Amino acid sequence: MKVSDIGECQLIDQLNKLLHQGTDETTPARQNLILDIGDDAAVFRPQGYQLVTVDSLIENVHFNRSMLNWADLGYKALAINLSDIAAMGGVPQYAIVNIDLPPDTLVSSVTDCYNAMRSLADKYQTAIIAGDTNQSSLINLAVTLLGSAENPDKLLTRNTALPGQKIAVTGYLGNAAAGLDMLLNQTKVPDESREIFCRSFYRPEPRINEARLLVKEGARCCIDISDGLAADLLHILRQSRVSARIELERLPVHPSLRLCYPLQAQHMALYGGEDYELLFTAPAKVIEQISAQSGIPVTIIGEIIPGKPDELKLVDKDGRALQPEKNGWEHFKKPK
Ligand SMILES: Nc1ncnc2c1ncn2[C@@H]1O[C@H](COP(=O)(O)OP(=O)(O)O)[C@@H](O)[C@H]1O
Ligand SMILES: Cc1ncc(C[n+]2csc(CCOP(=O)(O)OP(=O)(O)O)c2C)c(N)n1
Ligand SMILES: [Mg+2]
Incomplete structure (x- = not known):
């Protein structure tokens, strides 16, 4: 009917x-x-x-x-x-x-x-x-x-990041972008990975419980990742008037993403979007306490540094700087 x-x-x-x-x-x-x-x-x-x-x-x-x-x-x-x-x-x-x-x-x-x-x-x-x-x-x-x-x-806002704080994320990044790629382009991946990527795209778990943990432990600065890690981190940097340094080898990339998308995994984690994980800043000790109580991975990926607002430094495992792309989802703009 x-x-x-x-x-x-x-x-x-x-x-x-x-x-x-x-x-x-x-x-x-x-x-x-x-x-x-x-x-x-x-x-x-x-x-x-x-x-x-x-x-x-x-x-x-x-x-x-x-x-x-x-x-x-x-x-x-x-x-x-x-x-x-x-x-x-x-x-x-x-x-x-x-x-x-x-x-x-x-x-x-x-x-x-x-x-x-x-x-x-x-x-x-x-x-x-x-x-x-x-x-x-x-x-x-x-x-x-x-x-x-x-x-x-005790609200978690975008304008409360301070130099010296670490930057952390919940869960894994880039899996939803892999799900979207599979669905749009019929990319073939093993069944087990397909299940993980599709779930991330179709059924993101809202991090309500983890956010309550953040509040309890005294974190103040947080955003959820809808448009991509780099794009959403820039919202925090602009509103808090600080810069950030991200260590690329620390990005929580799921082993299945590394395996199925070896060349694109890092790009998907940085710019993919729709992961709906929490991106937050806090002193290292606070993040350790959150991580110890959280049932999901909580990963430190970099730190807030003083400097021009909206300056994002990406550093690879050998300490080499990578130019961040002006990339991430923005309505009305053509995706890169
Ligand atoms: N058309 C609109 N009119 C008024 N406020 C808006 C409009 N679109 C977005 N906003 C506000 O702008 C801010 C950023 O929006 P958005 O990027 O959609 O945030 P989010 O990624 O959290 O959904 C939010 O505070 C939202 O409420
Ligand atoms: C057909 C299709 N093309 C492209 C995308 C990718 N995409 C669309 S919206 C979006 C970002 C998140 O949506 P938005 O409406 O910006 O959420 P908000 O930031 O307001 O929470 C992404 C990555 C998609 N999900 N489906
Ligand atoms: Mg919105």
Whole structure:
């Protein structure tokens, strides 16, 4: 059955039912919810300091029809927003979902999408409380996510990096770019690597728990990597008015990426984007404490140095400087 067979109202009814089946009513988000889907606006009692972010997944920009899997699309649309709340050190609470669909979309595709979104929302105690549904020639899924912070002095921001601090990242870099390359160019890689790269591209794990660890241990400066390590580090450097030195051999490149993309691995790690890992700065001791408690790799890749804001120094294993490319994802610009 297509969405054009049942229409907007019936589709929303189905989605509303899906979002309420077996819901845990004891979460703080649900406890503070006064009204959700069904009225002209949702109503909740705000807690602490309110965080708000929005990011979209748009057909032919963030994915193509050929690589479309509706469950993965739903998962990723929420995950990239959870990643932004994580990068601020917040706790996610409420999601608002805007979905634009071609009329011939199968109803089962939309419910697959919402089931995946719902599972991820449940994992991070986030309630989907409102949205908008439109017909459109292209698919667009936009999630607005609200979160909270108990203390504004403990937020993780882009303007708090200090010379002498180390620069660290969670997880591995470049795997999502490899996933995208495989999907766009049908690049052949062994099954085990394919699984790793596809997962990184379709199902990035939002680093909510790791970000809470950062807050607990006193880190102050963080961004999530959506446009690429170099591009996102530049946001920190510009806003903190500092420079950075990155040691290329320290970049956390997964063994599968090194094996399958020996010539491109470093480039993918630096400029690929969509890894949704956390990039943060803190004193070495703080990073050691975070690393010791984290269930995932936390790798020091360089340090913040005084100097011209936005000057990024890349150094190879022999101490040779490499010119950084002005590369990374930027909408409206042609990718290099
Ligand atoms: N069209 C817009 N109108 C107002 N603010 C925007 C718009 N687009 C982006 N922003 C804001 O600019 C900043 C950078 O946006 P973006 O690069 O999308 O961040 P992120 O990578 O964290 O999603 C964010 O604070 C975002 O809220
Ligand atoms: C078909 C296709 N082409 C190219 C890309 C690569 N790509 C698209 S957007 C993007 C960066 C992240 O998206 P953006 O909307 O900039 O996220 P934000 O920085 O706002 O979090 C990348 C690497 C892709 N995912 N799919
Ligand atoms: Mg954005």
